[in-house]
Amino acid sequence: MNLAPMPDHGRANRPEWQALWQQYEPVTTPLRSVGLVCDVDPCGGQTVLFVDLPDGSHLAIHDQEELPNRLEQVTGWIIQRGHRDNPTYDALVYDSTEGGEHAAHGADIVTMLAAIALHLKTLPDADTREAGTKLGELLLATAQRFAVSFLGVNSQHTGHGRIISGPFDSQGEAVKEYGWQTHLLEESGWELVHEQGGTTWPVTAWKRRDVLQIVYVSRQPLL
16 A cells, blocks of 8 residues: 655654554544645644645644544544645534534544545545545445344254344444344343443344354444
8 A cells, every 4th residue: 555655854753753643543544545644743732633635735633622642532523624825714624523513423533534535525626636536435445334243053053144234334323223132132032141242342142942143243344
């Protein structure tokens, strides 16, 4: 994969900058793979991710105030577009923080990157639009969806499996549906014999008479 070059400044050699860069590589790598130069700027005590666009403008990506030190601590994304030749220009592109227009998506990275792709494709500069198109194609080729699936073994020891429900666009939707489907099993007289995975990747084993089935949240390719 050909990536846009790393930032060329003195901070790039500092351990604290490298730690931040590593944390946000799931955001920067897709952007860099379509030729967009990215930088994590912790100056002024507020960490912001900057993305340079071919038309001379840039995107500033942060949480409500700033980016936390760890990616999993992000609660939502705010994307603003600015321009180096016009410091008063400040356009809101995306806001998934609490109370924002896209708050339902929270800290989901794929949805945020998809919003960037859509925005870039609306801009007049041809190279910037092309970057948006490439980013959209990359997301489409690599994104995954989620489903509630099961594997079962009957009394004749014959195994089978299928998707119970889905696929869903978000893992959270699939986990919610998983809770409903396992509730239905319990109501139908199935006995819970094993549980693991917590609320992120839940897996449960159920038994009724001589039949055993495992219910779980699964990944499903988008294409």
